[in-house]
Amino acid sequence: MRSINSRALAEGHERLTDKDLMALQVDKPLSRTQQHFVLLHGEELASYLGKVSKAQQVSVTWPNIKVYSASLQPRAPNYDRVVIQELDLASGRYLLVMVIDGHGGPECADHTVKYLPDLLRPAIDQGASGGADGISQALAKAVEEFDKKLGQTLKEHIGEDASPESVKKSQVKRKALLSALRGACIVVVIVEPAKGKVWTVNVGDSLAVQATESSGEWDICTLTEDHNGYNQKEIDRIRKEHPGEEDCIMNGRVLGRTLPTRALGDFDEKFEADYVKQLYALVDKVALQPLPEGQKIRRALLKANLHPPYLTAKPDVIHRTLPAGKVILLVASDGLLEVSPKGSRQAQMKGWIRSANRASRPGEKTPVERIIRDVLGEAKQGEAERAENREEDKERLASLYLGIRHNEQWMDDLSLVYIAITP
Known part of the structure; x- marks a missing residue:
């Protein structure tokens, strides 16, 4: 697995497309450095997300x-x-x-x-x-x-x-x-x-x-x-x-x-x-x-x-x-709401619980990582957009939120505590 560090993120491996800019709702020009990001896959995406979120x-x-x-x-x-x-x-x-x-x-x-x-x-x-x-x-x-x-x-x-x-x-x-x-x-x-x-x-x-x-x-x-x-x-x-x-x-x-x-x-x-x-x-x-x-x-x-x-x-x-x-x-x-897919509050809540209880992908260790990974992969998307998503599309969008280099926030601070109580 690649070692993902700040230098690697700063160098960037992928160039932003027009579709990426629309997904991020970018409304201002980006410098050459800001036009790149690291595209993460599978276990390396899960590992990096767990690290930066302090899960x-x-x-x-x-x-x-x-x-x-x-x-x-x-x-x-x-x-x-x-x-x-x-x-x-x-x-x-x-x-x-x-x-x-x-x-x-x-x-x-x-x-x-x-x-x-x-x-x-x-x-x-x-x-x-x-x-x-x-x-x-x-x-x-x-x-x-x-x-x-x-x-x-x-x-x-x-x-x-x-x-x-x-x-x-x-x-x-x-x-x-x-x-x-x-x-x-x-x-x-x-x-x-x-x-x-x-x-x-x-x-x-x-x-x-x-x-x-x-x-x-x-x-x-x-x-x-x-x-x-x-x-x-x-x-x-x-x-x-x-x-x-x-x-x-x-x-x-x-x-x-x-x-x-x-x-x-x-x-x-x-x-x-x-x-x-x-x-x-x-x-x-x-x-x-x-x-x-x-x-x-x-x-x-x-x-x-x-x-x-x-x-x-x-x-x-x-x-x-x-x-x-x-x-x-x-x-x-409220950062969880800000980045969640579009829809009713009830639909969003169901999505979080569904994510928490799905099977873990390689590198995922906690339910909070599963929730964050899934909302980033469909961030702010409507139902029609989500229906067309492939797994690689979700990985790309999650990578965008985690890896784009810019001096402004692309997402609100997101904090989450998950409490499971069994009989």
Whole structure:
């Protein structure tokens, strides 16, 4: 098998065709280097995908539970984060899985990884006296308090007299500024195996899916609702909260910028415009300035920011009792949806479960690799396109997403946790 390394990828073995460019939805000229990619086949494709996605089985102490994770971004910094923990609490033993989808930069996601689990653990115990509903309420409160504290810390460290020099010199101030101005969507799944219970906590447009095997068939449902501009209920909610403000939603985005309608951080959409303008001036001195298009979006945001907040960190929390039989839980960032073949959400979910349970090809070691391999091989394609696909076509498209050389992302960060629970 060929050794696939960064030098080999940079050199490239195949030239992009017009069909490839259409598949990638390329709308700008590419340099000579960017017009090439490595075409991978069979085991070498599986091996490279497993490596770059960091696919792995995560050890847990429950003998009837298997957990696998992967996180993929072939080219650019990956702002997704994954947390998997066993919680041995006074109220019981739990499995906690959290997928964090950072945007704008890694700072809010990193802050969430470091501090939010420490708030969720005591919340479970505090809410347990009220049963499953008590835990749900305590989890929701913990998430909102976490976000509130993020904003309070920003105002404590960045006052009206803050200067770029003071922020540059203080790691604490810089962290407070960037953690609050960057954003993150989260989905948390908490399983209590002894009682067959599961909670999902969702802020943003990451997702959780449950599949139950019954008589050889899979009953599949979603455990989360999308909090983004594609969900009309969310758009209606924001417009109702801001009557007469036509620009509270522009082009399906909150204040013309953010597709998620709920998020941690993103305090430039939660605080008053005058303060936000000051924050923008500071962040430009301590971090990368946005491109001209980003500056234009900022100006529109400041103009439309009349009566904040526009974003909320209020989570949806759902409690369920796990059904009898084998259960699969998928927890993923929205990158899985972004790259999946076109179709209904139900069809996409069925495709993921089908991929997870198919026979492994040479080099594939985990169900998360099988899911990612299959969605990349049919990425964003319609039913007619998929019907004409040969295996070599799927390998080529997957290779394109993994191997094209460019300084921009061709796909969103994709993180996935697969939990299999057997009776």
